[in-house]
Amino acid sequence: MIYLKTNDEIELLRKANLLVSATLTEIAKVIRPGLTTRQLDRLAEAFIRDHGATPTFKGFPNPYGPAFPASICTSVNHVVVHGIPNDVPLKEGDIVSVDCGVSLNGFCGDSCYTFCVGEVKSEVKQLLATTKEALYKGIEQAIVGHRIGHIGHAIQTHCEQQGYGVVRELVGHGIGHEMHEDPQVPNYGSTTSGPEIKNGLCIAIEPMITQGSHKIGLLPDKWGIVTLDGRMAAHFEHTIAIYDGKPHLMSSFDTIEQIEIQKR
Ligand code: MG
Ligand code: MG
Numbered sequence: 001m002i003y004l005k006t007n008d009e010i011e012l013l014r015k016a017n018l019l020v021s022a023t024l025t026e027i028a029k030v031i032r033p034g035l036t037t038r039q040l041d042r043l044a045e046a047f048i049r050d051h052g053a054t055p056t057f058k059g060f061p062n063p064y065g066p067a068f069p070a071s072i073c074t075s076v077n078h079v080v081v082h083g084i085p086n087d088v089p090l091k092e093g094d095i096v097s098v099d100c101g102v103s104l105n106g107f108c109g110d111s112c113y114t115f116c117v118g119e120v121k122s123e124v125k126q127l128l129a130t131t132k133e134a135l136y137k138g139i140e141q142a143i144v145g146h147r148i149g150h151i152g153h154a155i156q157t158h159c160e161q162q163g164y165g166v167v168r169e170l171v172g173h174g175i176g177h178e179m180h181e182d183p184q185v186p187n188y189g190s191t192t193s194g195p196e197i198k199n200g201l202c203i204a205i206e207p208m209i210t211q212g213s214h215k216i217g218l219l220p221d222k223w224g225i226v227t228l229d230g231r232m233a234a235h236f237e238h239t240i241a242i243y244d245g246k247p248h249l250m251s252s253f254d255t256i257e258q259i260e261i262q263k264r
Contacts, residue, residue, distance in 0.1 A: 002174060002182045004200030009107070010241045010250075013176065013202055016053070016109035017239045017250035020100045023047050023072075024113050028259040033092045033118050037074035040098065041085035045071035048102050056101035056108055056179050065222030073099040073112075075224070080167060080208050080216060080233040082223045092118035095128065097235040101179055108179040110204045111251035112237035116260075123211075124232055127164065131209040131234035132253075134158040138187070138205045139240055142247040148183055148194030148203075155207045156188040165214030167233075170225065172206045175239055199243050202250070206237035 005013065026047050027040055048055050048071060055071030062068065068084070075083035075097040076090070083097075090096060099112035114128050134155040141150040156166050172185030183195050187207045212231035219226060227233050239250040 002195060002201065003176060004198060005176055005202050005241065006200070007243070009176065010202065010243065012105050012107040013109070013239065013241060014250045016102055016104040016107045017111060018109075018252065019048065019051050019053055019102050019104055020109035020111045021252045021255065022051075023100050023102070024098060024111065025255040025259065027098050028113075028115065028256040031090070031096070031115050031117060034089050036087050036089055037076065037083070037085035037096065038087050040074060041070045041072050044100060051104075053102040053104035056103045056110070057099075062222060068223060071100075073097070075099070075233070075235065077232055078227045078230050079219075080210070080225045080227060081170060081235055082225050084221055084223050090117045093120050095120060095124060095232060095234065097233075099235065099237065106177055108175055108177070109251065110175055110179055110237060110239050112206060112235050113253060113256055114234045114236060127209065127211050127232055128234050130159060130162050130164060131207050132236045134207045134209065135205060135236045135238060138207065139238060139247050139249070142197055142203070142205070142240060142242055144197055144199055144242065144245040146197050147191065148185055148197065149189035150191050150197075151205060152186040152189035152194075153191050159207065159209050165210035165212060167208040167210065167214050167216055169216060170208055172204045172237070175202055175204045197242055199245065201242045202239065204237055204239045206235060208233060208235045
């Protein structure tokens, strides 16, 4: 069942998501070759707890294996999503998708950004740029009167036109008291598919886009999702709320992007 939020609930959702964005900004400040994803996880967990919140991902159950052991997902290169932080140092030219979720005052935040480690190949930069553009093209479609399918249709069209793959098995979602609520928000579809978009709808939109084939596999750790062809994957995610007939960002990439510009 889709649970539409009140204005007061949307303000709480915004606070949780801004904390996620602040956490990802802390990661943007430090990410560089030589650092490990476990170090990023420790930094993120401390930052989240220092702000009175809990990392939603830590202990998240898995029907196929152990619960998620960390506070963020760190998915490097051909890992699409759900990468478990580890002690392997990041290298120049890597990309790492950092997905972060927090619970604050009973509401969840959820956002993801794919970072470059040092200088990456121009073809990889293009994958990241297209995935981020697709996210915003999807968000633009989240207006009252449209269907959820409008979002996925815009994302799929933008990415497939440029020869990229759209992962089918993983989708965006409603968000509120729970991190995953109805409805599902696929990154593909048609303008006649899915429920109608209404004021009070709060969703996470999260294109997972591959350089090659969209086919995926599961790592032996039962968490990491990888591209089967070993090519790179990108993941950008915003939580949005629909009110006054149109979409409003709850999370923000502004401070991350400022840091990226300063690093150039
Ligand atoms: Mg996420
Ligand atoms: Mg999500």
